[in-house]
Amino acid sequence: MASQTIDAGEVIERQPAGAGQYLVVLLCALLMFLDGFDTQAVSYIVPALSKEWHLSREILGSIFSAALVGLMVGYLAIAPLSARFGHKRMMVTSTLLFAVFTMLTVCATNVTELIGLRFLTGIGLGAAAPSAVALTCEFAPKRLRSTFVLLVYCGFSLGFVVAGLASGALMPTHGWKSLMLVGAVAPLALAAPLAWLLPESLAFLQRRTDGAERMRAVLMRLFPRVGFPPGCTFRLEDETDQRASVTALVRGRAAAGTFLLWIVFFLNLAEFYFMQSWLPTMLTGLQYAPSTVVWVTALPTIAGVLSAVPLGLAMDRVGPYATLTTLYVVGGVFMWLVAGAFSGSVAWLMVTVFCAGFCISGGQKSVIALAAVYYPQSLRSTGVGWALGLGRLGGIAGPLVAGMLYAAHWTPAEIFAFSAWPVLAAAVGVFAMGRVYGARPVAAEARATQ
Structure with a gap:
């Protein structure tokens, strides 16, 4: 008697989202939490190191960008290995690696060691994020x-x-190393739940010799009310023979969208890391109180958290292109308003930074979601990884360019006014992408041609 073949994608589509799927979201969110904590912790550590180690302004941009270079290497070179080893194994191994390198950062005695360890930490972080999205x-x-x-x-x-709250609580009493210790212990604590609770990718399991049975075990855990008879086999959403290579991203109708995505990622991440890396230093230089520095710097990310639900609903219901185009236009306006707010009240500065952060931080998340739904499953991890990886060039360039302008004695107001233009350019890129692909996404087209 022939074994029954079950469409796994159809099961996922027809069943209501359950506790198992929300657990996947939670674990992946915790992994991204560590990425955010690590990135922002350095922004608070660098001003302290600048005084303790007597560092010049020019070297500060290199410290900010070291982990971003490592992230790019992780995205482009290491993350694609998840096709061979599985997303779960990649996430667990990467989490342990950046925990170790963050712990070693505590032992750094000079700027060269610090930059090298930040680079290696970035590689571990970069290898994990595309697998979490995929x-x-x-x-x-x-x-x-x-x-x-x-x-x-x-x-x-x-x-x-x-990271901002922890820096305010720990650094005045225990110094900058205490913040790095927290950043090292947290991923060590997360590695065990990832290994124990996270399901492995169905696409990876399907290629294993015992894949059908392991896929059945995963789906039974996620959907306990659905009957999966012993010996059944599974069909996935996308079973093309297309290799998940970068050449597949830049061929055919998908090519223009891929290049536009890369440009938008570059611009958005340049703005995001410029704000998060330099706001503490700029505000400190303008003689704001330490508590004000912490809260103003935290506002863009608080706004980013609050943006997730409304932007997600807007992208799923109104459409990703219209949502993102509008978001970036508004973001450009508020980046310009931040420039004038430095000479105003603290309250107005906080309002403008919050609104700019809603658009920039929210835009960063939204464009990742756009890339995830733009590519079919066979290209998703590679597509998201390369978009994030090349986008990190913007994350590297943003702090470096800001550092050059700051060293050239541009005022914070002048730098923020200049930064409004790349946000508007990102709006143009998303609008152009929507005009080409809005009616028929590439992912849908790929499935239709199977």
């Missing part, structure tokens, strides 16, 4: 994919907020 999408119904990805990236924003 795994979230794989177990999410299409009607909730954008929302789930945005919820995962709420973890990133919460990591920024907690």
Whole structure:
């Protein structure tokens, strides 16, 4: 008697989202929390190190960017290995690696060691994030994919907020090393729940010799009310033979969208890391109180957390292109308003920074969700990884350019006024992408041609 073949994608689509799927979102969000905490912790540590080690302004941009270079290497070179080793194994191994390198950062005695260890930490972080996005999408119904990805990236924003609060609580008494210790212990604590509770990718399991039985075990755990008879086999949403290579991203009709995504990622991440890396230093230089520095710097990420649900719903219901175009236009306006707010009251500064953060931090999450739904499953991890990886060039360039302008004695107001233009350019890129692909997404087209 022939074994029954079950469409796993159809099961995911027809069943209501359950506790198992929300657990995947939670675990992936916790992983992104560590990424956000690590990134923002350095922004608070660098001013302290600048005084303790007598560092010049020019070297500060290199410290900010070291982990971002490592992230890019992790995204482009290491993350694609998840196709061979599985998303779950990649996430667990990467979490342990960046825990170890963060712990070693505590022992750094000079700027060269610090930059090298920040680079290695970034590689570990970069290897994990694309797998977190891909795994979230794989177990999410299409009607909730954008929302789930945005919820995962709420973890990133919460990591920024907690880093600010932890720096205010720990650094005045225990110094900068205490913040790094927290950043090392947290991923060590997360590794065990990831290994124990996170399901492996169905696409990876399908290629194993015992894949059908292992897929059945995963689906039974996620959907206990659905009957999966012993010996059944499974069909996935996307079973093309297309290799998940970068050449597949830049061929055919998908090519223009891929290049536009890369440009938008570059611009958005340049703005995001410029704000988060330099706001503490700029506000400190303008003689704001330490408590004000912490709270103003945390506002963009608080706004980013609050943006997740409304932006996710808007992308799923109104459409990703219209939502993101509007978001970036408004974001450009508020970046310009922040420039004038430095000479105004603290309250007005906080309002403008919050609104700019809603658009910039929310835009970062939203464009990741756009990439996740733009590519078919066979290209999703590679597509998201390369978009994040090349986007990190913007994350590297943003702090470096700001550092050059700051060293050239541009005022914070002048730098923020200049920064409004790249946000508006990102709006143009998303609008152009929507004009080409809005009516028929590439992912849908890929499935239709199977």
